Amino acid sequence: MSYSEKLLDHYENPRNVGSLDKGDPDVGTGLVGAPACGDVMKLQIKVNGEGVIEDAKFKTFGCGSAIASSSLVTEWVKGKTVDEALTIKNTDVANELNLPPVKIHCSVLAEDAIKAAVADWQKKHGLAPTVKPDTVQGDRAALLERGVLKSGI
Amino acid sequence: MRHPTCWSCELELESGTLFCPRCRKIQPVARTEDYFSLLGLQREFALDRADLERRFRELSRVLHPDRFARAEPRERRLSLERATRLNDAFRYLKDWRLRAAYLLKLAGTDVFSEGRTFADPEFLEEQLEWREALALALSDGDVEALRRIARAARARLEGIEAEVGGMFEDDHWFSELPVEIARRLSRARYYDNIVADAERGAAAAGH
Amino acid sequence: MPRAIGIDLGTTNSLVAHVDERNRPQVLEVDGGSRLLPSAVYYDAGGDPEVGAGAKRRAPERPLDTILSVKRFMGRGPGDIRPEDRGIYRFDEAGAVVKLVLNGGTRAVTPIEVSAEILRVLKRSAAEALGGAPGGCVITVPAYFDDAQRQATKDAGRLAGLEVLRLLNEPTAAALAYGLDKRSRGVFAVYDLGGGTFDVSILRLDGGVFEVLSTVGDTHLGGDDFDRLVARKLMQEGLTPVNDAPSPAVLRGAVAAAQKIREELTAHEVVEADVELPEGHRLRARLTRAELEALIQPVVDRTTGPCESALRDANVVKVDGVVLVGGATRTPLVRRHVRRLFGQEPLTDLDPDTVVALGAAVQADALDRGGREDVLLLDVIPLSLGVEMMGGVVEKIIMRNSTIPASATQQFTTYADGQTGMVVHVVQGERELARDCRSLARFTLKGIPPMPAGIARVEITYAVDADGILQVSARELTTGIEQKIQVKPTYGLTEEEVEQMLVESIEHAEEDVTQRFLVEWRVEGDRILGSLESAFGLDGGLLSDAERAAIDERMRGLRDAMAGTDYLAIKAWIESVDAASKAFAERRMDKHIRQAMAGHRVQEFAESIVEHPRATGSKDGDLEDEGT
Structure with a gap:
């Protein structure tokens, strides 16, 4: 078994690499990290007056799976409303890219990044955040139980 | 509390004994041993590097499998286990990051849980x-x-x-x-x- | 007499050494008085294999049946063997273990068996020199040898009837040989360029503890590469008749000539050669040192990367000394390169050809005696060990340059309801994908209690022992049962296969050894009898008739035994003669010493006294009872 084609595609030809203006009131910025491997993921969305995500950009420093996950998410959120974007689950990302279990956390990171970006935009518009990134447990826990390694110290 | 006994001569031993005082046979690692106690150190972050290395070398001298090449199989197995634990202990304690993480683990904090995203x-x-x-x-x-x-x-x-x-x-x-x-x-x-x-x-x- | 031996099983040459009674490591003679045994094995159709210089001489005429540099094939799986290593040999790669096909296809041997032949010869030579079968032995391996290569070496040792106490990394062995002489303290680099492998290790020596900080290498880089380059050039220029595709035999001859020319160029600036090659070919060559250096520079440059990596891994910028190992390091270009790389003149006091064997002997002696107080070796695993996870990604579990012995554990769970087995694929290497690493073994775990998926907790422990070889064990935690693991190494021989080979070889080996001992003890018997005869001539007057008769009787017994085939009987009679003549020897000693003090030189009589060395010691107390 090897990396899936989709993953390789997103890794070698990432979509939407770049930055949006952080100061722009229509831009929401999510900045998350994964301490276990030292990944950094920045995901930005530009939302129009109807609450639809017009543009999305990302900058990720980390392994191939992290880059691919964030690339995929920026593709997906374009054209969606903010609420629809919040329904993206890491399991969707993981399945689409066929991530190996050891790399599941990269998809988790991408999910948290989009939630953080949305929360940032909501804060700028005086709205209460719908979901706090840290609180999404459910599926993540189940996926971790199955086949993920815990190295003994 | 039951004291461990020597597997060879059945003398009652203190927990954490390395060699039986009577028959000199090597003893297994006690369940209560952690990397610090293995090297005779307190459970604390501050550490004298030279002292750590000295302790590691002294213990290696007596525990290394090379010292047991002609001993009976059980002794060889125990020396292998002990030397392995010792090497692991040294590896963890000599690097400040690993040492700190280990202290956190001993205190019950899981530092690098896979699922936790870093908010900083x-x-x-x-x-x-x-x-x-x-x-x-x-x-x-x-x-x-x-x-x-x-x-x-x-x-x-x-x-x-x-x-x-x-x-x-x-x-x-x-x-x-x-x-x-x-x-x-x-x-x-x-x-x-x-x-x-x-x-x-x-x-x-x-x- | 101490019996533990150290063996350097080299790509080009092999050696055996021991530590003598005066605590000095000494290389033993093998193969007709030389200390180097060429690692060449010739398989004659229908006959016994021949090992050493004789075998090497066969290479030009019988290149397919003469195995040179078998070390390059140890622990290699099908498809693993590089094109440049295959040379002209034919392989049978159908099974898990690669075999060399010989004698026109009528015989196939594994590299392990070939190595075992070399080891058998070394063992025999040691037995002759030491007067008895060797006890334990230490065999050296390149530091960069992976698990499969190490296991193969150990198997070869077993097949040769040796008790392998430890595998020792070659650079560490060299450091051991140097360290004891100098009692040094500091950080040292060992630059080991052998016939086929290159290793560089950084070690710290402090108060008798040798701690390996890092080790890096290339298992396909060595003096052989120099020779091939030189041979190719020489053939292009001076081969007659001109031949674009010379046969294997001619190639072999050219490479052998190239090696000699290269060695000559160490001492001379220009070498001219006119060599006859097989099949009516002739090689006329003229090579200057400058030309040689231009040819081999790219190969020497390949050693730079590993050296820099090793220094980085060791967290060291400067070393206190560099040790050179391997015949190829005699080449002036290599020495200059090392000087530039490490910024200092390398240490060369010890012969680079024998230093590894000497170090192995020191370690063997130490292990035999339960370890030494003053010396400790802490070695490392050269390559990371990892496990293939779903998706083909490797999770590293034991990092390279970890001090050994070392271990790590992992927890798995089951994917399917009622799953009772699991396959664990262990690899060695630094790459991210399993297919780019070296496959070590697939372990099948059986007997997991059937449970719903995701409930079972299987804990697998990977342990690397002091030889650098992996052992795997597993436990199922929820039920606490220690499960049996069936271990299937990917490229090695299974236990059964090794046992079978051992059984087949044992009888053969024993006969051989017995024959050798017989010859040896007969020679010893002759010596004793001869020296007693001449002693009687000089000092017969020191004995009474009865005493003389007693000695004569035992000498008769010895002569009878020597005519027979029981070497143990000869040995026993020699001891008996010894005991009977001990008093005689003592009286002779007294007499000659008195004479010396009366103005005569002891030297005149020294030889006749020394002929009977047992007179000077009182070795066995119980022999004193044997009256004269």
């Missing part, structure tokens, strides 16, 4: 800048810049080590500071990656 926005902002500078230097093949970046990152690491050392000096660190300490260790991980990538890049660019 200012630090991550900075990391983005570091990473972009590094990417630029790598694509330019700028050896000087890469070495500079590596040096600066190492300096940051030294700072974090000092911070962590300070935190562990607090008598109640294990109830009040574990999250703060874990955060510093996560930051160290980021800088370690930068050092590694910068130095590898400098070596590659130098040819």
Whole structure:
């Protein structure tokens, strides 16, 4: 078994690499990290007056799976409303890219990044955040139980 | 509490005995031993490196499988287990990051849980800048810049080590500071990656 | 007499050494008085294999049946063997273990068996020199040898009837040989360029503890590469008749000539050669040192990367000394390169060809005696060990340059309801994908209690022992049962296969050894009888008739035994003669010493006294009872 084609595609030809203006009131910025491997993921969305995500950009420093996950998410959120974007689950990302279990956390990171970006935009518009990134447990826990390694110290 | 007994001569022993005082046979590791007690050290962050190395060498001398090449199979097996544990202990205690993580683990804090996302926005902002500078230097093949970046990152690491050392000096660190300490260790991980990538890049660019 | 031996099983040459009674490591003679045994094995159709210089001489005419540099094939799986290593040999790669096809296809041997032949010869030589079968032995391996290569070496040792106490990394062995002489303290680099492998290790020596900090290498880089380059060039220029595709036999001859020429160029600036090659070819060559250096520079340059890596891994910028190992390091270009790399003149006091064997002997002696107080070796695993996870990604579990012995554990759970087994694929290497690493073994775990998926907790422990070889064990935690693991190494021989080979070889080996001992003890018997005869001539007056008769009787018994085939009987009679003549020897000693003090030189009589060395010691107390 090897990396899936989709993953390789997103890794070698990432979509939407770049930055949006952080100061722009229509831009929401999510900045998350994964301490276990030292990944950094920045995901930005530009939302129009109807609450639809017009543009999305990302900058990720980390392994191939992290880059691919964030690339995929920026593709997906374009054209969606903010609420629809919040329904993206890491399991969707993981399945689409066929991530190996050891790399599941990269998809988790991408999910948290989009939630953080949305929360940032909501804060700028005086709205209460719908979901706090840290609180999404459910599926993540189940996926971790199955086949993920815990190295003994 | 039941005391352990020597497997060879059945003498009652203190927990944690290395060699039976009567028959001199090597004894198994006690369940209560941790890496610190294995090396005869207190469970604390502060550590004299030279002292640690001396202890490691002394114990290696008597425990290493080479000393048991002609002993009976059980002794050989026990020496292998003991030497392995000793090597692991030394590996963990000699690196301040691993030592700190180990102390947190002993106190019940799981430092690098796979599912936890790191929320440290200012630090991550900075990391983005570091990473972009590094990417630029790598694509330019700028050896000087890469070495500079590596040096600066190492300096940051030294700072974090000092911070962590300070935190562990607090008598109640294990109830009040574990999250703060874990955060510093996560930051160290980021800088370690930068050092590694910068130095590898400098070596590659130098040819 | 101490019996533990150290063996350097080299790509080009092999050696055996021991530590003598005066605590000095000494290389033993093998193969007709030389200390180097060429690692060449010739398989004659229908006959016994021949090992050593004789075998090497066969290479030009019988290149397919003469195995040179078998070390390059140890622990390699099908498809693993590089094109440049295959040379002209034919392989049978159908099974898990690669075999060399010989004698026109009528015989196939594994590299392990070939190595065992070399080891058998070394063992025999040691037995002759030491007067008895060797006890334990230490065999050296390149530091960069992976698990499969190490296991193969150990198997070869077993097949040769040796008790392998430890595998020792070659650079560490060299450091051991040097360290004891100098009692040094500091950080040292060992630059080991052998016939086929290159290793560089950084060690710290402090108060008798040798701690390996890092080790890096290339298992396909060595003096052989020099020779091939030189041979190719020489053939291009001076081969007659001109031949674009010379046969294997001619190639072999050219490479052998190239090696000699290269060695000559160490001492001379220009070498001219006119060599006859097989099949009516002739090689006329003229090579200057400058030309040689231009040819081999790219190969020497390949050693730079590993050296820099090793220094980086060791966290060391400067070393206190560099030790050179391997015949190829005699080449002036290599020495200059090392000087430039490490910024200092390398240490060369010890012969680079024998230093590894000497170090192995020191370690063997130490292990035999339960370890030494003053010396400790802490070695490392050269390559990371990892496990293939779903998706083909490797999770590293034991990092390279970890001090050994070392271990790590992992927890798995089951994917399917009622799953009772699991396959664990262990690899060695630094790459991210399993297919880019070296496959070590697939372990099948059986007997997990059937449970719903995700409930079982299987804990697997990976342990690397002091030889650098992996052992795997597993436990199921929820039920606490220690499960049996069936271990299937990917490229090695299974236990059964080794046992079978051992059984087949044992009888053969024993006969051989017996024959050798017989010859040896007969020679010893002759010596004793001869020296007694001449002693009677000089000092017969020191004995009474009865005493003389007693000695004569035992000498008769010895002569009878020597005519027979029981070497143990000869040995016993020799001891008996010894005991009977001990008093005689003592009286002779007294007499000659008195004479010396009366103005005569002891030297005149020294030889006749020394002929009977047992007179000077009182070795066995119980022999004193044997009256004269």
